[in-house]
Amino acid sequence: SASPGRMPSAVGYQPTLGTEMGSPQERITSTKEGSITSIQAVYVPADDLTDPAPATTSAHLDATTVPPRGLAAKGIYPAVDPSDSTSTMLQPWIVGEEHYETAQGVKQTLQRYKEPQDIIAIPGLDELSEEDRLTVARARKIERFSSQPFFVAEVSTGSPGKYVSLIETIRGFQMILPGELDNLPEQAFYLVGNIDEA
Structure with a gap:
C-alpha cells in the first residue's frame, strides 16, 4: 500500500x-x-x-464459485471449477452422505488431474503412469459431464436446453468415478443431459 x-x-x-x-x-x-x-x-x-x-x-x-479461464477456453459452460469452488453447506449432515462422498470424489479427481499438467502439456500422456492416465481420462470426462446445455442459449447453440435432477447428476458422477464408463470417449460426455445420453 x-x-x-x-x-x-x-x-x-x-x-x-x-x-x-x-x-x-x-x-x-x-x-x-x-x-x-x-x-x-x-x-x-x-x-x-x-x-x-x-x-x-x-x-x-459461505460459498465461492471459481470460473477459470481454462474451462471457458475449452468451451465448457458453465465454466466453474469444482475443485477450487467451495461451500460451507457441502457437509454430509446437510446434503447427505451420498452427495457429499460423490462431490469429494469429483474434487479429488480434478485436483489430481491438475498436478501433472506440465507433463501432459510438453511430453504428453505417454509419460504418465497407467494410474495417472486413468485419472486424467476420468477427470476430463468429469469436466465435460459438468458442461450444461442452457435453455437460454438454445437460439445461439442450436442445442435444446436440458434439465438434470440432482439425483441423476450424482448418479452420473458415481458411474464416472470408479471407471464404469472408461470405454466411452470424453467427447461423449460434452453437453449431455443425464449420463444415459453419453
Missing part, C-alpha cells in the same frame, strides 16, 4: 488487510430484524487464489 504512514507487507498489501476486510464482512449477517445477503465479485490477480486479497475475502464467504 502506498498510503501514508502504512508499511506494505505481503505482495504490497497493507498489514491491516485482514482487519479492514473483516470489519464490513462480519456485519453481513442474519438477525431477528432481517438479513443481508451479499454476492461479491472478487478480482483474483493472475488467477492466484492464494493472493492475500482473494484469500482474505474468501475466508468470510
Whole structure:
C-alpha cells in the first residue's frame, strides 16, 4: 500500500488487510430484524487464489464459485471449477452422505488431474503412469459431464436446453468415478443431459 504512514507487507498489501476486510464482512449477517445477503465479485490477480486479497475475502464467504479461464477456453459452460469452488453447506449432515462422498470424489479427481499438467502439456500422456492416465481420462470426462446445455442459449447453440435432477447428476458422477464408463470417449460426455445420453 502506498498510503501514508502504512508499511506494505505481503505482495504490497497493507498489514491491516485482514482487519479492514473483516470489519464490513462480519456485519453481513442474519438477525431477528432481517438479513443481508451479499454476492461479491472478487478480482483474483493472475488467477492466484492464494493472493492475500482473494484469500482474505474468501475466508468470510459461505460459498465461492471459481470460473477459470481454462474451462471457458475449452468451451465448457458453465465454466466453474469444482475443485477450487467451495461451500460451507457441502457437509454430509446437510446434503447427505451420498452427495457429499460423490462431490469429494469429483474434487479429488480434478485436483489430481491438475498436478501433472506440465507433463501432459510438453511430453504428453505417454509419460504418465497407467494410474495417472486413468485419472486424467476420468477427470476430463468429469469436466465435460459438468458442461450444461442452457435453455437460454438454445437460439445461439442450436442445442435444446436440458434439465438434470440432482439425483441423476450424482448418479452420473458415481458411474464416472470408479471407471464404469472408461470405454466411452470424453467427447461423449460434452453437453449431455443425464449420463444415459453419453
